[in-house]
Amino acid sequence: MGRDLIALYTAACALLAAGIMASCTTSGIESTANLDRVPTGSKLTQGGVTEKQMFSEIRVVKRFIPKGRYGRKVHRSMKPRYITVHSTQNYDGDAWDHARALERGKLRAPKRRGGNRIGYLTWHFTVQQDVVMQHLPTNEQGEHADFDGVGNNYSIGIEMCEHRGNSRTQTLERTAKLCASLMRQYNLPLRSVVPHYHWPRKGLKPEHKNCPHYLMTNGRPGRKWNDFLQMVKREYKRIYVPAQIASRGFADVREKEAIYQGL
Numbered sequence: 001m002g003r004d005l006i007a008l009y010t011a012a013c014a015l016l017a018a019g020i021m022a023s024c025t026t027s028g029i030e031s032t033a034n035l036d037r038v039p040t041g042s043k044l045t046q047g048g049v050t051e052k053q054m055f056s057e058i059r060v061v062k063r064f065i066p067k068g069r070y071g072r073k074v075h076r077s078m079k080p081r082y083i084t085v086h087s088t089q090n091y092d093g094d095a096w097d098h099a100r101a102l103e104r105g106k107l108r109a110p111k112r113r114g115g116n117r118i119g120y121l122t123w124h125f126t127v128q129q130d131v132v133m134q135h136l137p138t139n140e141q142g143e144h145a146d147f148d149g150v151g152n153n154y155s156i157g158i159e160m161c162e163h164r165g166n167s168r169t170q171t172l173e174r175t176a177k178l179c180a181s182l183m184r185q186y187n188l189p190l191r192s193v194v195p196h197y198h199w200p201r202k203g204l205k206p207e208h209k210n211c212p213h214y215l216m217t218n219g220r221p222g223r224k225w226n227d228f229l230q231m232v233k234r235e236y237k238r239i240y241v242p243a244q245i246a247s248r249g250f251a252d253v254r255e256k257e258a259i260y261q262g263l
């Protein structure tokens, strides 16, 4: 499997790689609040959850690429401004296979000026129907979108699995929840959730990749992508910000963490 995976990646995904997609159906309760208005309250009501609860609801398993090795050989810090969604187009490998391959430095890409900067493909999360694997901390850059462009320098990369037997609906649901949780965590608007297609890849043809392919319409964002964004929005609205955090203007990520510990 590992070798097939690599072959698939080096051949098909070659220089770019990493993609996830997301969209989902959810039973979450919709708030009537405007997306930009922050629902607050120290109690969770009507099925509302905190960003932290949503994060654990989707079962995020941390399997980081070893620090100082392979795709993390050089530390490259990042302040997330976008969330980039891809799909793997790998019909054999599941999230565990991708985690293993990343951990062992198996996903190589030719390092070149103006292209891949580190010789490896990396991204932050891989989602499948029943789990989310995390490969990189969200404050480190990945190598999944557009070489030295904004997509790699400022976005969290999510890959959606496409292996046989994996439920696309459930994968989309998990991805939508992951996006919503990250939006809350980093105070990002819905427009910060973009498909890989969004980022031009200098020197490649086509410049905009058809990724995640099953959420694109004729190779570009259309109705299916918008439907996915609506799912993200619905999940986002389910998230309540505890009063202790809202009263501090959201607090920064570390401060939030401390407040959550004390709740």
Ligand SMILES: [Zn+2]
Pocket (backbone or CB within 6 Å): 017, 018, 019, 020, 085, 086, 087, 144, 196, 209, 211, 212
């Ligand atoms: Zn992609």
